[in-house]
Every structure is written in C-alpha cells, then in structure tokens.
Amino acid sequence: MPRRQHDLTLPDLAGRRAVVTGASDGIGLGIAAALAGAGAEVVMPVRNRTKGDAAVARIREQVPGARLELRDLDLSSLASIAALGETLRAEGTPIDHLVNNAGVMHPPERQATADGVELQLGTNHLGPFALTAQLLPLLRAAGGRVTTQTSVAARRASIAWDDLGSDRSYDAMKAYGQSKLATGLFGYELQRRSQAAGWGVTSVVSHPGVAPTGLLSARPEMGRTEDTREVRLIRWLSARGILVGTVDSARLPALLAATAADATGTELYGPQGVGGTGGRPGAQEPWKPLRSTDDAARLWEVSQELTGVSFG
Numbered sequence: 095m096p097r098r099q100h101d102l103t104l105p106d107l108a109g110r111r112a113v114v115t116g117a118s119d120g121i122g123l124g125i126a127a128a129l130a131g132a133g134a135e136v137v138m139p140v141r142n143r144t145k146g147d148a149a150v151a152r153i154r155e156q157v158p159g160a161r162l163e164l165r166d167l168d169l170s171s172l173a174s175i176a177a178l179g180e181t182l183r184a185e186g187t188p189i190d191h192l193v194n195n196a197g198v199m200h201p202p203e204r205q206a207t208a209d210g211v212e213l214q215l216g217t218n219h220l221g222p223f224a225l226t227a228q229l230l231p232l233l234r235a236a237g238g239r240v241t242t243q244t245s246v247a248a249r250r251a252s253i254a255w256d257d258l259g260s261d262r263s264y265d266a267m268k269a270y271g272q273s274k275l276a277t278g279l280f281g282y283e284l285q286r287r288s289q290a291a292g293w294g295v296t297s298v299v300s301h302p303g304v305a306p307t308g309l310l311s312a313r314p315e316m317g318r319t320e321d322t323r324e325v326r327l328i329r330w331l332s333a334r335g336i337l338v339g340t341v342d343s344a345r346l347p348a349l350l351a352a353t354a355a356d357a358t359g360t361e362l363y364g365p366q367g368v369g370g371t372g373g374r375p376g377a378q379e380p381w382k383p384l385r386s387t388d389d390a391a392r393l394w395e396v397s398q399e400l401t402g403v404s405f406g
C-alpha cells in the first residue's frame with residue numbers, strides 16, 4: 095500500500111527571523127527548509143561548517159533564493175552557546191521563532207560535555223535551556239515562539255534526581271529518555287513563566303514520532319562504529335509505511351507547533367497515528383511525565399545552577 099503523504103501549508107513568514115538548531119541534518123534540515131520556503135530568514139547554528147554549507151546548498155536547491163545564515167554553535171559547550179547569544183544580541187535583530195531541535199542519542203558509553211555534564215542531558219536539555227535564556231531578549235522583542243522537541247522516549251521516562259548526570263550508573267536509554275523528558279518539561283515551564291512574567295513569548299512542545307534519521311547511525315565520535323539495530327529496523331518500517339514516519343513527515347509536528355495560530359503552549363504536537371510514532375501531525379494532551387509542574391519547577395532551578403544562565 096503506498097504511504098499516505100502528510101503535508102502542511104505554512105503561513106506566510108516573510109519578514110520573520112527563525113533560528114533552527116540541528117539544521118544541518120535530518121529533521122532540522124527539513125524544518126529549516128520549510129520555514130525558508132515560507133519566506134522566513136533562517137539562522138542555522140551548526141557545529142560543522144562543511145556540513146552546514148552542504149545543508150544550505152540542499153535547501154537552496156528546493157528554495158532558490160532562500161535567506162539562510164550559518165552560525166557556529168556547539169550545544170555541548172556553554173561557552174559556545176554564550177558566544178552565539180552575545181553575537182546575536184549585539185546584532186539586535188528580534189527572533190520570531192526559535193526551534194530547539196538538535197539532539198544526540200545513546201552514546202554506548204557515558205560521555206560528557208565540555209562542561210563535564212552527561213552528554214545527552216547537556217546537549218538535549220541544558221544546551222537548549224541556556225540558548226533560550228541567551229536569546230530571550232530577542233524573542234521578547236519579537237513576541238516570538240520557542241518550539242522544543244521532546245521524544246516518545248519521554249513517555250515512560252523519569253528524572254533521576256539523585257543521579258541526574260548518571261555519575262553513579264549509566265544507562266544510555268534511560269539517560270536519553272531523561273534528557274528528552276527534561277527538555278519537554280522545560281518547554282512547558284517556559285510557557286508558564288512567560289505567561290506569569292508577561293514576557294510575551296509562547297513556548298510550544300513537539301515531538302517528531304520516529305523516523306530513520308542519522309540519530310542512531312554509525313558515528314565514531316559517539317562511540318558507534320555501525321548503524322544500530324534500531325535504526326535498521328526503523329529504516330525498514332519507514333520504507334514500507336509501517337507504524338513509523340519518514341524524515342520528511344517527522345518535521346511536520348515541530349512546524350505545526352512553530353506556526354499554529356491557536357497554539358496555547360499547553361498541548362503536545364506530534365504524529366497522531368498508532369503509538370504516536372507516525373501519522374498526521376496534530377495536538378494532544380502531553381504525556382503524564384511531561385505534566386508534572388513540580389518536576390518542571392525543580393528542574394528549572396537545577397538547570398539555572400548547572401548552566402549559570404538566568405531568564406531575568
């Protein structure tokens with residue numbers, strides 16, 4: 095049976111400025127291309143300029159004349175995040191959309207960020223947390239929207255308050271689930287704090303379902319010499335239109351979250367098929383672990399301590 099194609103018509107984004115992390119690959123590349131196609135100027139902060147240049151060329155093939163800007167960013171380094179924040183604040187252009195999309199998954203052995211934090215917690219949660227704080231004045235100036243990508247892995251995850259950084263014991267899957275739960279909790283807490291303080295910024299949470307990106311592929315820097323069994327299975331299912339999405343469809347929930355006029359910041363955008371792993375994008379009630387306001391408030395304080403940033 096041919097796969098059912100899902101698509102989205104975005105509003106006209108001419109005159110808007112968007113920042114999309116992880117835009118050199120996978121889902122983020124698709125998000126950046128779609129926002130540029132709708133007329134937005136897209137800032138693409140990347141770790142690797144060669145990959146960034148290739149991504150820009152790919153987007154310009156689809157969107158001739160796309161307004162794209164490469165910047166340097168390593169989300170596993172607070173110094174790199176601060177440097178990007180300082181540069182963009184000095185330039186002063188308001189930011190309408192920040193899409194916190196970049197992420198890493200399952201280094202088989204525990205790895206740490208430049209700041210000594212477990213890599214997945216650091217890159218997937220503390221990095222976007224610090225980046226959002228750095229860009230808050232520009233987001234406030236635009237009345238902008240922050241979209242943060244969580245994962246189906248957050249659905250059954252919990253926060254290990256007594257071993258947040260997996261210092262005592264490391265389980266790659268648990269640490270990933272925790273990091274994606276943390277970033278989702280951050281997205282909802284940001285919405286509550288913005289509303290309470292009158293920042294005028296909307297924070298919306300999305301998840302892409304499951305799609306065969308490079309997240310689980312061979313990556314020497316992640317200690318993986320070959321594609322994992324999971325990514326081979328996801329590729330197989332995706333090619334046959336079974337259960338999971340495609341790299342193309344997986345970008346749609348974040349795009350909907352970033353642009354829907356009726357988004358309130360309390361819902362979870364994701365694919366609405368069986369198990370939430372594929373299907374048409376839409377909004378639903380957040381999974382239970384994402385609804386804990388106690389965990390979200392506690393994590394906010396811990397994240398401020400660990401990153402040294404303040405939302406002012």
Ligand SMILES: NC(=O)c1ccc[n+]([C@@H]2O[C@H](COP(=O)([O-])OP(=O)(O)OC[C@H]3O[C@@H](n4cnc5c(N)ncnc54)[C@H](O)[C@@H]3O)[C@@H](O)[C@H]2O)c1
Binds near residue numbers: 120168247306307
């Ligand atoms: N693919 C899936 O099935 C799936 C499922 C659930 C959630 N997600 C989430 O979707 C998001 C996008 O992932 P993807 O599937 O496109 O994976 P991907 O590996 O194709 O892309 C991840 C991107 O993040 C960037 N990145 C990683 N570490 C970084 C760092 N330290 N600094 C800056 N950029 C960094 C990478 O360079 C890459 O561009 C991630 O947050 C991931 O957790 C993906």
